[in-house]
């Protein structure tokens with residue numbers, strides 16, 4: 001029984017308004033080949049299929065075309081769970097139709113827990129694997145809203161709610177365990193101690209509800225997680241992992257490797273785990289430093305091995321402002337335009353006046369790179385510089401989250 005674990009595709013994602021469709025297609029084509037080459041029986045996708053709750057028709061087509069192609073491979077089962085970026089109703093809309101093709105979709109928490117418990121059988125009808133397909137658990141799935149609840153109480157409640165959801169499977173999987181049928185759990189959450197990049201939208205408000213590795217019942221032979229975009233184990237547990245996103249979704253992921261995990265189960269246990277690197281077709285690069293040094297690095301930048309021009313984020317450090325800085329940089333990028341495109345140009349850091357200017361530089365950050373919360377916090381700080389805005393920010397986040405839920 002061979003299982004492939006992936007997550008966080010974010011189909012339809014844009015970086016500074018530029019489309020990633022080709023990069024996603026490159027990944028999906030590679031994934032199809034890998035499923036074939038590795039003889040994968042089960043595909044697990046642990047949330048964030050789409051970048052937004054209302055994906056474009058291009059993103060939807062990419063998704064359905066991929067699923068159609070997987071059905072023609074050796075992969076017999078596909079399980080897709082919703083992430084915090086996904087709309088429950090968008091993912092669930094074709095649920096019954098996809099079910100006819102052995103594609104199980106769990107867009108959001110189900111009313112009956114057993115609907116998330118999926119038995120996978122081989123061609124002869126023998127039970128081979130059981131999957132507790134837990135999607136992203138929204139606040140309303142794990143707690144009832146309590147008026148006047150403090151920040152800490154709320155955090156506790158969410159944490160306990162998530163842990164309880166997993167614990168509730170335990171009595172239902174005991175019989176499988178005695179028959180030596182492996183049990184895998186899925187999840188889309190922020191496990192405590194995980195390392196995040198910049199592209200994950202906050203899960204729950206203020207990243208509340210981080211549960212630890214020890215809160216996943218020992219009955220699970222593997223826990224396939226989504227949400228964090230960097231591949232990693234949770235608390236050094238070999239069998240609890242984030243596969244990470246298949247393409248770098250922000251410049252904070254430039255150094256990350258992108259992978260999928262292929263798992264083998266034998267005699268009811270995880271017998272082998274292999275990490276397979278995903279080839280990328282576009283590199284994201286960061287250039288930061290003194291002007292001459294940066295110019296030099298750009299001039300010698302080598303994009304061989306990648307079929308698409310790299311996207312660059314740039315910030316130079318100067319002794320004093322240079323009037324024709326943009327022109328100078330533009331010229332050097334123009335020489336390399338088949339290999340390198342400037343995507344984000346951050347305002348230069350002027351060293352001599354660093355202290356005083358640093359704040360102004362911060363203020364000048366492009367709106368594209370600011371979140372709603374950044375904007376709100378900046379406004380609070382300028383209006384009430386002496387106050388503590390923690391609680392106000394928490395309320396703002398909660399309103400924002402409610403607004404987003406209503407939108408989808």
Ligand SMILES: [Mn+2]
Nearest residue numbers: 008048200227
């Ligand atoms: Mn994600």
